[in-house]
Amino acid sequence: MIWYPYEQMKTMKAPYKIVDAEGVYLYTEDQKLIDSVSSWWSVIHGYKHPELNRVIEAQLKKFAHVMLGGLTHDPAEKLSEKLQNWLPGDLDYCFFSDSGSVAVEVALKMALQYYMNRGEHQRTMVLALEHAYHGDTFKTMEVGDDEDYHFVLKAYGKSDQVLHIPAEISALEQAFAKYHDRLNCFIAEPLLQGAGGMRMYDISFLKRARQLCDQYGVLLVFDEVATGFGRTGNRFVADLVLPDILVLGKALTGGYIGHAVTVANQKVYEGFYDDNPSHALMHGPTFMGNALACSVALKSIELFEEQDYMSKIRRIEEITRHEMEGFSDPRIKEIRIMGGCVCVEVYDPGTIKGYQQFACEHGVFSRPFLNYLYAMVPYVIGEDELIQVLRTMKKWFS
């Protein structure tokens, strides 16, 4: 039987069984639902996209997968070339992996080993944000600030290798003043912290982080697994502030196949490029550079460019702002909107209990968590469908 994610299996209610999906719609045996979650924020082009299906089918006729150890192939080469050209600055070196968590692990490993290769053995610490989420593997849980990790804290105690600060410039400056010679990197979900509660903060914080990282020689890592590909209303936040290492996942393949990439800049790459074999990056997920994933990712980026997805996202934000304007309720703490993300934070989690069922009755699939009711819709959503998603949220409070 299936052991479902993030669920107490004893009390879990039966999941909706999906039998088909197309565009923004999920189909159960007897209902069609707009997917306001985009399958964990990844399905940006909608389901069963004819172009994406076509490239996967074409690649499947050649081969689905070969390993990247000692072998290479067109889909991986073309995708890395595309990313090299498409991503800002000198973010040119693509290390593929099969999930966002693993890609963050790779970024953290790169940052640590970068300094070990240089003989700076005291730089073992990572600076991260409060409410951060970077994945569910052990190191990413440690770097994250997630309640789900608390059982591990009980077992091992708090790590002194990770320092968490609020997204405030004063806290950042203090942390750098005190720990700069022990830090190898500062990692953040830039502008929008997703699983930690759709928390939004200002770009000035990241600009200051870039300055401090430069001043003290600390690497800046952006985990854009969730924010990448337009979700914040920027193509990448890395377009505004350039990190040394960028992590992409979720929407990378348009939500078709689990895949992720850790992209390093020239400086980081050169920290490993050496005659010394022990300076190599010792990592290699079995399914890294999967040919189906790489071919669909390349097509996904082409669609994103050719069909001007940034204007679609601006329109989603406009409609969302217009629809939510003037909406309030005493039970609501705050409504936050950024690009293709809207979040209604309530004071009491009890307030949104039962919302999933209610939304389903109104033709929308939603998955609120804790105090957060949110939507991160596929970018191909029509105006009427988006309004249906937003009005369903508002109706719940009336």
Ligand SMILES: *Cc1c(COP(=O)(O)O)cnc(C)c1O
């Ligand atoms: C989802 C997410 C991850 C983890 O990605 P997986 O593919 O689920 O392992 C890491 N970082 C952020 C910011 C995420 O939103």
